Amino acid sequence: MAHHRVETDLLGTREVPANALWGIHTLRAIKNFPLAGRPVHRGLVHGFGTVKLAAARTNHELGWADEAKFAAIQSACEEMIAGRLDEHVVVDALQGGAGTSTNMNVNEVLANRALQLLGQPLGNYHCVHPHDDINRHQSTNDAYPTALRVAAIIGLRELQWKVVGLMEAFQQKEKEFADVVKIGRTELQDAVLMTLGHEMSAYAEAFSRDRWRIYKCEERLRVVNLGGTAIGTTLGAPRKYVFRVVEHLRQITGLGLARAENLVEATQNADVFIEVSGILRALAGNLLKCSNDLRLLSSGPHAGLGEIKLPPRQAGSSIMPGKVNPVIPEAVAQVAMSVMGHDLMIVQAASAGNLELNPFLPLVADSLLTMLDLLAHACDIFARQCVVGIVADRAQCLLHVHNSTATLTALVERIGYDKVEHLAEHLQQTKGDSTQTVRKFVTEHGWLSAEEFEELTSPERVTRLGSPDGESGASPLSPG
Secondary structure (H helix, E strand, O other): OOOEEEEEEOOEEEEEEOOOOOOHHHHHHHHHOOOOOOEOOHHHHHHHHHHHHHHHHHHHHOOOOOHHHHHHHHHHHHHHHOOOOHHHOOOEOOOOOOOHHHHHHHHHHHHHHHHHHOOOOOOOOOOOOHHHHHOOOOOHHHHHHHHHHHHHHHHHHHHHHHHHHHHHHHHHHHHHOOOOEEEEEEOOEEEEEEEHHHHHHHHHHHHHHHHHHHHHHHHHHOEEOOOOOHHHOOOOOOHHHHHHHHHHHHHHHOOOOEEOOOHHHHHHOOHHHHHHHHHHHHHHHHHHHHHHHHHHHOOOOOOOOOOEEOOOOOOOOOOOOOOOOOHHHHHHHHHHHHHHHHHHHHHHHHHOOEOOEOOOHHHHHHHHHHHHHHHHHHHHHHHHHOHHHOEEOHHHHHHHHHHOHHHHHHHHHHHOHHHHHHHHHHHHHOOOOOOOOHHHHHHHOOOOOHHHHHHHOOHHHHHOOOOOOOOOOOOOOOOO
16 A cells, blocks of 8 residues: 555645645645644634534535535534544644644545545545635634634633632632631731631632633633634625524534624734633632642641641652642642743734734634643642642641730720730740730730630631621720
């Protein structure tokens, strides 16, 4: 058997591996773009499958393909959507040409797979042609950004549920730690009393907000330019095709897609991807802040804050016995930093388009879909391998409450500012003496009973919404 088949394009003739589903255009792209060292994102490939199937069904309705050819093309597209043709889309993730290499790789694979289904030899493009059949009434200008939008919406939906899982994990910890009084800190300094449940609730609320943003930003991607062909002019596409093709895409994907009113604008501008990327960057910001907080709260465990214990996941050192590092928060933090870098690349790439087309969409696609993957994986492992296993060190939290000047603020309304200030000075002078605690001082001086101190520093007291009328020790009209 021959090891190669011969294919021809505008630039000449090349030998293509005989059993390859891709053809000469893909071969040239492989040679031209040895850049990222990885193929285009699989989600984009699957998105292309939906675009090509929508086009094929529309063209079939309009009489552009016989039943046998259409059936073969449709089956090939369905296989691509299902991921069964992933290994044949081999062009590099980064490439020149606004994604033409990806589009042609897809066209060639679908054409050759259809030929296989028809019992025809690979490369027999007289029977099924990559351009005339698979790419009929399309351009890379409309097929690529539409496939990217489909892939991104699917990625957003998957991410949303991972964020929900993380939010719910923190909500569970909020309930579990509702009775754990601890020191709240501002600028890394002791501030006032709060509960560990309160602290967990803040993380839950932040991720709840992220979930809502992600849910809403899908709307930004639903407007597609499929049918616009070259630069949105609908060049070469029948009017009936332009009106029907997005409806078929909507039925195939189950997504609420709509054809852009201004196809030229939708082809020219990529700012929507900047907007969506910004939403993902906000999630990355919350992940970074939260993961760093958990590292601080679990620090030590003997010479740090040590208020929580993270589930141990692996030995922390090759030289320090017994050391266990907060590896999950550290990994999540690195994902967040990576996402912020991808966001900057999207801003630059989407802003660098010229006139009627953005040639840098491959970078936008690679960065956006990578962000979605990274964030989904990070939220998943953060919830499963870290948050659900957090344990409160109740003794350490209580020790901090008894020893910290942050506790003093809770006493002001009962014993007055001057006494509390005197107490603060005393604690500063006896710093390091473990016997000199706030609780001991105020009870020994008769300012508060042990029961009163416990009541003032109880979970119910530190979490209530303001002080009941008339309870504060100072008059509402008193100065200061």
